[in-house]
Amino acid sequence: MIKNNNPIKQFLKIIIKICFIVLFQFSTTSESSLPKPPPIPVLPIPKxxxxxxxxxxxxxxxxxxxxxxxxxxxxxxxxxxxxxxxxxxxxxxxxxxxxxxxxxxxxxxxxxxxxxxxxxxxxxxxxxxxxxxxxxxxxxxxxxxxxxxxxxxxxxxxxxxxxxxxxxxxxxxxxxxxxxxxxxxxxxxxxxxxxxxxxxxxxxxxxxxxxxxxxxxxxxxxxxxxxxxxxxxxxxxxxxxxxxxxxxxxxxxxxxxxxxxxxxxxxxxxxxxxxxxxxxxxxxxxxxxxxxxxxxxxxxxxxxxxxxxxxxxxxxxxxxxxxxxxxxxxxxxxxxxxxxxxxxxxxxxxxxxSHNFAESALVSASSTRGDSSDSQFAPMNVIEEGLYTYWTPDQEQQSDWTLYLEFQQAITFNVLGLQEPIQMGQRISEFHLDMLDENGKWQHVVSGTTIGYRRLLLFPTVKSHLLRLVIDKSRACPLISHIGIYMDSYSVTQHVSDTHNKSKFIDNFVFRRTAYNQSRSASI
Structure with missing residues (x-):
């Protein structure tokens, strides 16, 4: 029998084998590694x-x-x-x-x-x-x-x-x-x-x-x-x-x-x-x-x-x-x-x-939509101005929707600002903000209902190193486009009295990393 030593045919065989290998690897690639699209808007949405x-x-x-x-x-x-x-x-x-x-x-x-x-x-x-x-x-x-x-x-x-x-x-x-x-x-x-x-x-x-x-x-x-x-x-x-x-x-x-x-x-x-x-x-x-x-x-x-x-x-x-x-x-x-x-x-x-303390915070979340390396829905998006960047939690997680803001030093503040990406529909119906005390326990700061394009909440002045924003109820998977943490030195006494809850808030303390980790583990 005469062997076929045609170099062109041999080359073509090699190319075909390579193509099969590539197609096989592509077909077996995990679907979860592909980037996630944005969540579906919740109707009605604005013009x-x-x-x-x-x-x-x-x-x-x-x-x-x-x-x-x-x-x-x-x-x-x-x-x-x-x-x-x-x-x-x-x-x-x-x-x-x-x-x-x-x-x-x-x-x-x-x-x-x-x-x-x-x-x-x-x-x-x-x-x-x-x-x-x-x-x-x-x-x-x-x-x-x-x-x-x-x-x-x-x-x-x-x-x-x-x-x-x-x-x-x-x-x-x-x-x-x-x-x-x-x-x-x-x-x-x-x-x-x-x-x-x-x-x-x-x-x-x-x-x-x-x-x-x-x-x-x-x-x-x-x-x-x-x-x-x-x-x-x-x-x-x-x-x-x-x-x-x-x-x-x-x-x-x-x-x-x-x-x-x-x-x-x-x-x-x-x-x-x-x-x-x-x-x-x-x-x-x-x-x-x-x-x-x-x-x-x-x-x-x-x-x-x-x-x-x-x-x-x-x-x-x-x-x-x-x-x-x-x-x-x-x-x-x-x-x-x-x-x-x-x-x-x-x-x-x-x-x-003009000064948003949140811009200096390390922002993390209980979950994020898609791959953790995908910045499209990352928690850090909430410190950017604008509607079109936002944090999105994992849609499979139906209840624990939490953002954490960790600061290098304790900050003093009394205003919380929040925004939803309203082009995706208004979703959130209840939320609250907590702070960690010197004993590593969460203390309630303020609660709110709707957010929409902008929500501002003024409350008694507090000082903290670690905050968490918890979304309690939402019409669908909640989305947050911006968080602001501010200090209003002018009008707080005209809005609220801080005498009732003053004992809850710590003026001077340094948070221990162990307390932070334990509290997050318990909450997650």
């Missing part, structure tokens, strides 16, 4: 425009118009437009104040209930074009839009559905056409509008007047697809149920819009707290004025910076953007006393939240 509104956190509301000059809160639409003459009006000043002190959006009352329009609408003469300001050629909306665009701030507009001047108000079809015509002007003349604020206000004798809200919403989203719409019942953001700037200590972005009506007598607890079983993503908004009234009145003085800080904890710190009204005065400027308060408020926030 991009709703996420943008949460990220903004704070906006300045600018109530300005005829009421600024008459001293009224609700005008009747019967005042001569010549009275409107803010001789020093400077929209750039409004925007500069907002930007310098940490506000990302400005929202203007383009038309309030009296029907007077702060832009030259072609549908009515009751507007700036009939005033003595700028000789009738002024446009407050236009000047604010230009100033906001140049400074990088987002623009929002309020167009009152109730119009006490317009003769066709009360005629449902005619007025809805009129209203949509004015809305079209506002949303096509001034560039990007990111927020449209509406309500269901009506006169006592106008109960039969119907607002075509669904048509309005469709028009707004057609002309400004990125704009979030506010009413009592959404569709994008909802009213928190009061004008005190305070959200519920439990506050879900989940909601059932069908359970409330715009302008109706809604359950204030429901609108404040939301609904853990809600089918709609509809975060609440906290609106409040820096003064007693919504329009500027010379006799009124602004709230203190400490009061605003308290409101910040109770709005932004409870998963609700803060819409703070700062009304320009009759000269057309934000008053000096208001600016001083806003500056102090900004300094307080920066002093407290």
């Amino acid at each position: 991009s425009r709703q996420i943008s509104w949460n990220i903004a956190e704070m906006a300045i509301f600018l109530h300005f118009g005829m009421n600024t000059f008459t001293g009224k809160e609700w005008g009747k639409g019967d005042v001569d437009p010549l009275i409107f003459n803010p001789t020093l009006l400077n929209a750039t000043q409004w925007v500069t104040v907002a930007k310098d002190f940490g506000f990302k959006r400005v929202l203007l009352t383009a038309k309030h209930h009296d029907g007077f329009c702060l832009w030259p609408s072609k549908y009515t003469d009751y507007s700036v074009k009939s005033s003595s300001w700028r000789n009738g050629y002024g446009d407050v909306v236009g000047e604010l839009a230009d100033a906001a665009r140049k400074s990088g701030l987002e623009l929002g507009l309020y167009l009152s559905p109730w119009d006490r001047h317009e003769h066709c108000y009360g005629e449902t079809l005619e007025y809805n056409e009129y209203y949509m015509g004015q809305m079209t002007e506002l949303l096509t003349r001034y560039g990007e509008v990111t927020y449209v604020f509406l309500d269901g206000a009506k006169g006592e004798g106008e109960k039969d007047m119907e607002y075509f809200f669904d048509d309005w919403f469709s028009l707004i989203h057609q002309l400004q697809p990125g704009a979030s719409i506010f009413t009592d019942a959404g569709p994008d953001t909802r009213w928190v149920g009061n004008e005190n700037g305070v959200a519920g200590t439990t506050c879900w972005s989940l909601f059932n819009g069908s359970a409330v009506t715009i302008g109706g007598d809604n359950d204030r607890i429901y609108t404040s707290e939301g609904d853990a079983f809600g089918q709609d993503w509809m975060p609440a908004v906290c609106d409040v004025s820096i003064r007693t009234g919504w329009f500027w009145h010379e006799s009124e003085k602004p709230k203190s910076a400490m009061t605003l800080l308290d409101l910040y904890y109770k709005s932004v710190g409870r998963n609700c953007p803060l819409l703070l009204n700062v009304p320009p005065n009759s000269s057309g400027l934000i008053s000096d006393e208001d600016i001083q308060v806003l500056e102090e408020f900004s300094k307080l926030r920066n002093s407290i939240f």
Whole structure:
């Protein structure tokens, strides 16, 4: 028999053998070594425009118009437009104040209930074009839009559905056409509008007047697809149920819009707290004025910076953007006393939240999704800013969801800040923070319910070397995108008394590694 010594065939045989070996090894590779994909989002989840509104956190509301000059809160639409003459009006000043002190959006009352329009609408003469300001050629909306665009701030507009001047108000079809015509002007003349604020206000004798809200919403989203719409019942953001700037200590972005009506007598607890079983993503908004009234009145003085800080904890710190009204005065400027308060408020926030102790901590967890070497879901993600990096526990672990923060030295603090990656749905319904005492035992520090985009909890000052955050209940596998540990040296005595639990907390001690290891082993 003649042997086949063809070198080409021999080479091909070798290549085929190598391929079989590689395929066999690949097929036998453990599935667990492959990187895990992110967990499935838990519905409902926010639209991009709703996420943008949460990220903004704070906006300045600018109530300005005829009421600024008459001293009224609700005008009747019967005042001569010549009275409107803010001789020093400077929209750039409004925007500069907002930007310098940490506000990302400005929202203007383009038309309030009296029907007077702060832009030259072609549908009515009751507007700036009939005033003595700028000789009738002024446009407050236009000047604010230009100033906001140049400074990088987002623009929002309020167009009152109730119009006490317009003769066709009360005629449902005619007025809805009129209203949509004015809305079209506002949303096509001034560039990007990111927020449209509406309500269901009506006169006592106008109960039969119907607002075509669904048509309005469709028009707004057609002309400004990125704009979030506010009413009592959404569709994008909802009213928190009061004008005190305070959200519920439990506050879900989940909601059932069908359970409330715009302008109706809604359950204030429901609108404040939301609904853990809600089918709609509809975060609440906290609106409040820096003064007693919504329009500027010379006799009124602004709230203190400490009061605003308290409101910040109770709005932004409870998963609700803060819409703070700062009304320009009759000269057309934000008053000096208001600016001083806003500056102090900004300094307080920066002093407290500019230093996050957690950034220096060694972060570990009871479990992590996927391979321990995969940083995609690692515990250390929680010290990074932003929604899109987060810690994810092992989905198979159904109850023990714990993060540990270990510090080289004991830290003194009294504020806990938490964030969930809301693009994955709002999940957590109960959590608590513990600290380790000098005897190696865990002591309770503070508990909370919902988190959402941001949660801030203020409590008696404590000092510790080792902390653990325990997620007690969650709608699905819990996710944490950020942890903040802060010291507020200004407002703690106004919020809580530390006399009840003071004996629990140790001022000076050094934790032993053995106590730390024993406590972790026992808890895990």
